[in-house]
Amino acid sequence: MDDTLIVLRREFEAAEGSFLARLRSDLVWDRVAFSRLERAMRVACGQYEGHDGLPRWVAEGFYEVSHVVAEWTAHPNFPRPQPAHYYQDCLERMRDLADWFFRGWHAYQEPHVWRDL
Template sequence: MPEQLIKATALPRSARWHAEQRGRSRTAPAGIRRDGSFLLQLRCDLHWDRQAFSHLEKAMRQVCAQQETKDQLDRWLVEGYWYMADFVPSWTSHPNLPRPEPSEYYEAALERLHDIQTWFVTGRSPYMDTHVWADL
């Protein structure tokens, strides 16, 4: 077994997911894995970049729309959506995380992640077809 794979399987599940995704950057939605990405800034710099989040959640919605008619989903994508809906609320619940935006913004953003995860996993948007997603 290659040394890189051995190291990756010894990591906790979320860290393992990150290690596995390094090789998939060409197939990932825009904004998920690149320098200055929302997740990198949030995790490493404790900075919620509103523009990066907006870019990411729009890319996630595009993938939802593309995938909603499929009966099977790639596990790495499912894990990515699960990770976003699990990690971001957990990480941002820390009281020392800087929150320059109004609390209503963060609540709406976390709800958006939950709604997107629901759409991705079920193949059905939680909203009617006429719903217009507000910019966050």
């Protein structure tokens, strides 16, 4: 879990090379950085599932990512070299992970496989 928290902190703080830094500063949807963030969020969801007392910075990060990424990329001139469904799937995944994190369970019937995006 420690590695996951390190990745999440870097991503949520928009450290250099993070998905959020690339998105905000460069207007680039970095697929590798997105995958790193998404995997860390998914691991954290599984680790925190059913636990009380969530670290505030993690909760704030989940909230921000699930809302702000959609807002930043909603502008019609935001560069989208991938097919539209890729971005829609990614935004849906961010909402699903935030929902799972805050509720303590995900909405999918088990066994559920989170496919890579």
